[in-house]
């Protein structure tokens with residue numbers, strides 16, 4: 008499966024500019040046999056949280072048709088990162104996926120809100136765990152940024168057969184070490200591919216003076232080997248993954264046969 012990761016600098020608060028940029032990149036950089044494109048978290052207006060009441064999408068009525076048009080025009084499946092999204096008087100950080108035929112095949116809200124970026128002051132956390140969807144007959148799931156820190160939510164779709172975990176993020180450079188280590192851990196502990204798309208650019212938040220979004224979008228195989236990794240500049244990363252490696256790794260190390268949910272405990 009050939010995948011392209013669009014590691015972008017998101018222009019805060021300017022949905023039109025971000026859409027135009029993404030549209031142009033699809034025209035200029037998409038390779039003909041690419042099956043999946045992945046975008047970062049909050050690509051519609053970035054972390055312009057103070058203006059979300061005016062700028063957030065409304066129940067994906069803007070973002071879905073925009074992505075649907077790209078998917079059908081270019082015949083490519085799109086892991087459409089996430090967008091700020093109003094629904095039932097709340098604003099969520101909503102991830103979605105559109106098939107190359109233009110169908111909305113997945114939609115979930117970010118569950119854990121990031122205190123370090125004040126998300127909880129402006130957004131509402133989702134209440135549904137990630138699940139499996141199919142892309143070109145391959146099971147996968149999608150997880151949003153800070154949710155990476157909670158391994159419980161990756162385990163369920165992986166145990167249901169997801170072979171690729173797509174992470175979409177605006178992860179900061181201060182915690183780059185966590186990003187790389189946690190992504191590797193998720194690949195190894197679930198014996199799956201991890202395909203993670205981050206953003207770049209300055210973090211516009213008074214708690215983060217001098218901090219940037221880290222880039223380092225990354226592709227990790229089921230054995231924990233990094234097969235592609237970007238630097239800290241805008242980049243389109245192109246990768247090919249061999250899904251058979253997931254089956255082989257899960258046969259070699261049969262973690263899903265050895266799970267003991269009857270023993271595991273979680274605090275309330």
Ligand SMILES: NC(=O)CCC(=O)C(=O)O
Nearest residue numbers: 121152153177178179182
């Ligand atoms: N957008 C995010 O969820 C950022 C998470 C992050 O940077 C972290 O360290 O966690």
